[in-house]
Amino acid sequence: MAIDCSISLRSDDKFHGNHSLMVSNRHHSWSSARQKFAVTPGKNYVISMQIKLLNLPSGRHYTKVTLANNLTINGQQKNNVIANLPLQQLRFGWTEISGDFLALNGATSSEPYIQIGEVGVNYLLDSVSVTELEPNPNWLTEANQRIDKLRKAPISFKLPDGVNAHGISVELVQQKRTFAIGTEVDASYMTDQTHKTYQDFVFKNFEWAVLGNALKWRQMERTEGHINYDRPLNAVAALRSHGIKVRGHNMFWGVDHYVPEWLSGKSQSQLLTTMKNHVHDVISRTRGKLEHWDVNNEDLHGDWYERHTGDPDITEKMFQWIHNQEPQVKLFLNEYNIISSSTETTALRNQALHFKRDGVPVYGLGLQGHFFTSHIDIDVLKYRLDKVAEAGLKLWITEFTLSDHDFNRKAANLEKVMTLFFSHPAVEGVLFWGFWDGRIWHKSDALFTGPNISPNAAGQKYLDIFHKTWKTNFVHDIQPSHTVHTSGFLGEYLLNIKKNGHLIHQEHFSLDSLGKDITINLTNDRQGVSHVVFG
Structure with missing residues (x-):
């Protein structure tokens, strides 16, 4: 069915089979080919299709493609976004766009469709599919089996023959894990001796850390030429002196209100020079001290640098600049709505595949995992992890939080989600985005409370996992x-x-x-x- 557009068959350009569908003469952003299908309330579904842009808006290097869904619930229409491709370029050719959704109570049918804001954009569609995401009642048993294997x-x-071994015993004490478990920390708290309780807690109960704000360009250099390196570098030194490995977060952040304000008045050539100088100046001070860098944080949600440099591939160049300065440091794309939502899951997977094809030195994908415990579905979460893992890169859960005022329910969900992460072959580490209600963005995310940093039920579950279960x-x-x-x-x-x-x-x-x-x-x-x- 065509809604306010023209539909025709193309046999000369298809992804699979004999034909593709060409969508043209669109009158609205939501003008699209559509197909309605029946759904069962309470079931999860995955919609997938291949899309190929035929043109872009005048003067633009990329556009945003959205997979939306019109769900009929008790006779009423409810529209929601399943997936986005925010920076889609012509050179990408045939590209998968896919996402999952839950058929809510009262749902009877679903009608997916493509949205593109610029009505002059024409495109091809092929290989459209809908799959029910089957629940796995044995997921925990299988996860624990994977843990034992992975x-x-x-x-x-053994002792040699003939040795007097009377009274000989061996004791194994694990000191560090290969699998990373860590937390976001406040840089100032890590160096101020009035917060020694906070510092000692970090040193005792985590093996990795990431500075929440102190390495972000806007926070370091609010006024051009006046940059505060002492705050982050002193914190990094304190962490490393206690055996804590540190991630670098982040070199650039392309969401408009996180970009240094003083960059806005620069020409494209001045901006590029300033960006390269920033990389050089930071790496010259952090070289050998950080394990990772998030290169252009949340690039799928912010295109400030693409717009202002006029280069749709500027993020790829950022990776290369850092790699040239410090080849040993591992470089990451870091994004949200990858595992707590499906809206950018496939987009990040696609971006990683494009980077790999272009020879970009990307090591891994950082997946921010901010969850409300009432909305966690293990089957859906595993599907999203599996989907983004198709890129063939290592995955890190870089900003893990569980929001819930019911600490017992939160503890049970923390154990389930951590078990899934720990059992997934592509996941190398999990870092909480804060742990204590005295220094955390959302109080309901806290695992520990009060001046003595005492565990709630979820915090105690974490301590058991860290010190006993997986050690x-x-x-x-x-x-x-x-x-x-x-x-x-x-x-x-x-x-x-x-x-x-x-x-x-x-x-x-x-x-x-x-x-x-x-x-x-x-x-x-x-x-x-x-x-x-x-x-």
Whole structure:
């Protein structure tokens, strides 16, 4: 069905099969081909299609394509956006646009359609599909099986034959995880000794951190030429001195009201020079101190730099500038509405694929995960993770929050969502966007409260996960000619060898996916045990 537009078949340009559908002569932004189908209330559905733009608005390098849905509920029409392609260019050719939606109570039918604000834009459609997203009642069992396979590895200990092993025991103490677990921190609090309770809590209960605001250009340099490096660099130094790894957030942020105001008066050439100088100046001070950089934060939601440089591919160039300055640092696209909504899930996946094809040095995708616990559906969340993982890049949950005043419900949902993240093969880490009600944007997101940073039920669940559930501590007596087998979570370990309860040797080792075979060679000298051989 055509709504205020012309529809024709094209056989010379199609994505699959014999024909595609050409949409032209559009009179409104919502003029589109449409197909209505029946839905069942309470079910989740995925709509997917391929689109190819045939032209762009005059003087524009890109446009925004929206997949909307007209849902009939108790005879009334309810329109909502399922997916956006905010920066769609002609050179992208055939591009998937897809998203999921829930058929609400009383829903009887769905009618998806394409919206493009500029009515002169014509396009092709092909490979349209609707799929019911089946619930998986066994998701938790399967997730725990994946955790055992992906996040753990075998460890064995043995003594050579004929050794007097009376009273010998081994103790494994995991000191760091390969899987990153961390939090956003306030840079000023990390260096002000009046907030030592806050600092000690971070050092004890997280292994990664990200500065909330202190590395953002607008906050660092509100007046041109007057930039505050001390605040972020002192905080980074404090974190690193306690073994905390730090993400860089962010080099650029293209949402209009987060751009330094003084950039607006510059010509395109002046702007580019200033941007390159900013990268050089920041990297020259942070080189080797940060593990990651979010390069152009929320690029799908803000195109200030594209508009003002006149370059639709300016974000790709930002990646290259940073990479040229510091090739070792890992570079990220960081976005919201990827897993808490489907509106930009496929757009980020597409953007990552385009970057990879263009040779852009992108390492991973940062997925902001801000959730209301009453709206979490594990099946939908896994679908979105799987979808964005199709780009073939590592995923990091960079801004995880759960908003709920019911702390017990929040604790249960935190365990479920963290388990899904930990079990997903593409996810490498989870960072909370704050943890304490004394320093957090939304109080309902807090896991800890009060001057002593005391855990609520959700905070206690986090502490159990961090210190017990996903951390290996193992003690076992060992006998000659007998091999002890166990497994541990991947990461850094301290091995203690004791005799009759007294420490006689220590050794550090790393456990990766290949596992570790350890032969304890008891060659006695003045100190007791002198050799531990790793096979």
